[in-house]
Amino acid sequence: MIDVQRLRVLRTVAEHGSFNRAAQALHLTPSAVSQHIAALERSLGARVVARSTRGVTLTAAGRIMVGAAESVAAELAHAKQRVDGLGTGRTSLTVATFTSGGRLLLPGALARLAATHPDTVVHVRESEPEESLPLVRQGAVDVALAYHFDGPLPGGPGSTSALTWTALMDDPLHVVLPEAHPLSGRAALDITELAAEPWVLGCLKTEAFLRRHAERAGFTPDVRGTTTDYFFARSLVAAGMGISLIPTIALTPALPGLRTVPITPPTPTRHIGAATIRGRDHAHLTTLIEALGEQADEEGNQS
Secondary structure: OOOHHHHHHHHHHHHHOOHHHHHHHHOOOHHHHHHHHHHHHHHHOOOOEEEEOOEEEEOHHHHHHHHHHHHHHHHHHHHHHHHHOOOOOOEEEEEEEOHHHHHHHHHHHHHHHHHHOOOEEEEEEEOOHHHHHHHHHHOOOOEEEEEEOOOOOOOOOOHHHHEEEEEEEEEEEEEEEEOOOOOOOOOOEOHHHHOOOEEEEOOHHHHHHHHHHHHHHOOOOEEEEEOOOHHHHHHHHHOOOOEEEEEHHHOOOOOOOEEEEEEOOOOOEEEEEEEEEOOOOOHHHHHHHHHHHHHHHHHHHHO
16 A cells, blocks of 8 residues: 555655755655655555656656645545534635636636535635646645646646646737837737837746747847736836736726737737646536636637
8 A cells, every 4th residue: 555655755855856855844854755765666666756966856657656646635635624614514615816817707706606505615815827736736725727828737746647627718918019109000910020129027927938939039038127917017018118918818907008919820828727636526616617617708708
């Protein structure tokens, strides 16, 4: 039988990339961590980590077991929630969400949930996907409203094996310019046409996308400001500080003095979805995922 504590140790080693850092996080000695991993490997009959001078990486078997460890941790956390609710008859549901997606989709979805599951107590916490997806895997939250660009989901080791991703909507980015800008009347713009422009961005991941695209196109963007708020970024554009890349769902409320122009294909797009731990199909959680999908469909029909 596989020891749950050894799975926890493996998950921590995968998260930190070394036995020493995992030992510090677990308040164990590096020797004890090594012994747990060796015992796990003996019970499996397979190596779960590969050791090198650069640290520790997971083997194929290790990636499978980290995914299993995440599922076990999440299920134990959910079982504790159910036990806590026995005395009250109420179900608890914790949702993590990024700001713009939560503002657009979550209120309507929660209203739908309340209509069918009025005894469900909902807790909401704001967090970006890099934080919220691991929280789902750890069982700290039940569902994460998150997004990714064209690459894989963020979130670290085990994220693809431990999570179920329900796609909700696509969220294309647009160029936002002052209305007096010479390019503000264009029907669409290629980002390479904006190589000489100063930029003000509302998200670090948007900045990372712009820098990758600019590198391929042979220019270095002049980024004069990066915020964590798209409304603030648009306000700075309106003040003449630069131009910006803004997702569709963050273009409201409208600000005077600005123009929004689509980007020519391939258009940079955020893919918005809901992440849950694989195998979780409890009624209140299923209802919330369906409600998020219905809300996304309504928003898509209005755009």
